[in-house]
C-alpha cells in the first residue's frame with residue numbers, strides 16, 4: 568500500500584515581518600516598527616546567499632512573498648529582494664509568484680512594478696465587506712479602500728487575485744458573511760480563502776474572548792454551510808478545506824504545502840521542509856533583531872530543527888490530504904474502511920475525499936484514520 572507525496576515540487580517562501588498595525592486576532596510574526604526595514608532586506612539577501620549552494624540544481628516552481636504585510640515595502644525594496652532571489656536560485660519556466668497585500672498599502676505604482684517583476688498573483692487581506700466587522704478585527708482599511716485596491720490590481724494587469732475572508736466573529740450574522748462572499752465575487756476575484764476566527768494565545772482577541780461570547784459550534788456549522796452553498800452557486804470549487812477557486816486559479820504554492828511537497832522559507836519565523844538527505848523541518852525564530860544580527864555576522868539565523876520521523880510523516884500526510892479535493896488514494900481509503908467501517912459516513916461514496924460532515928471534523932478524523940491503519944504502518948510505502 569502506498570501513500571506517496573502528491574507534490575514533487577519545491578516552493579520558496581519569503582516572510583516580510585512588518586505591519587502598519589496589529590490586528591486583534593493575529594498570531595503571525597510581525598512588528599509595527601518599520602525602522603529596521605533596510606537592515607532586514609540586507610539580512611534576507613545574506614540568507615539567500617547562505618542557501619544558494621545547497622539548492623543549486625533544484626528548480627523552484629513557486630515564490631510566495633508573505634508576512635506581515637509585504638505591500639508595505641516600497642517598489643524598489645521589492646525589486647531588490649526579487650533581483651536577489653532570481654540571482655540566487657533557479658526556477659521552472661513561468662513560476663507562480665504571489666505577493667500578499669493589504670488594501671490600504673496598494674497603489675498603482677506598486678502594482679505596476681510587481682507585474683514588471685513577474686509577480687502574477689496577489690493575495691489581498693480584505694477579511695470582510697462590512698466596515699463594522701473590519702473595525703472589530705482591528706483592520707485599518709474600510710470597504711471602499713478594499714474595492715479600490717481590487718480595481719488598481721486589475722488595472723495593473725492582475726487576473727489572479729485571492730481575497731481572504733474571516734467568519735465567526737462575535738455578533739456576525741450568517742447573512743453578513745454571505746454578503747461579503749458575494750461582494751468579493753462581484754469584483755471578478757477568482758480565488759477566495761475563508762478562515763474561521765480563532766482565538767490564539769498572546770493576541771488581543773485572547774484577552775477580549777474572556778469578556779465576550781464567541782459563536783458556538785452550531786453557529787459555526789451554519790457559516791460553513793452558507794459558505795459552501797454560496798461559493799458553489801457563484802462558480803467557485805472547494806479544493807482545500809478553506810480554499811475556493813474558479814477553474815484554473817488554484818494556488819500552486821499552497822498545493823505544495825497541502826500535497827506534502829518541499830519548501831524553503833527565508834525571513835524570521837519562516838519554515839522549511841526537505842525530504843533529503845532525511846526528512847527535516849526547520850523554522851527561523853520569530854525574532855527580527857536576532858535574525859539581522861546573525862546574518863550581518865555571516866551566520867544562519869537562530870532556528871529550530873526537527874527530524875520528521877516516518878510515523879509523523881504518515882500522520883501529516885493523512886492530516887493534509889483529507890483536507891484537499893484529492894483526498895486519500897482509493898486503495899488506502901478501502902483499507903481504512905475495512906478496519907473501521909464507522910468512518911465510511913464521512914467520505915464521499917466512491918472516493919477517498921471527505922464529504923461536508925467529514926470536513927467539519929477533519930483533524931479528529933485524521934487521528935482516527937491513523938489509528939485504524941496503525942498496525943499496518945510498516946507496510947505503507949511513503950516516497
Ligand code: SF4
Pocket residue numbers: 585586587588589590593594595597634635636669692
Ligand atoms: S495585517 Fe495580517 S499579518 Fe499584519 S497584523 Fe493583520 S493579520 Fe497579522
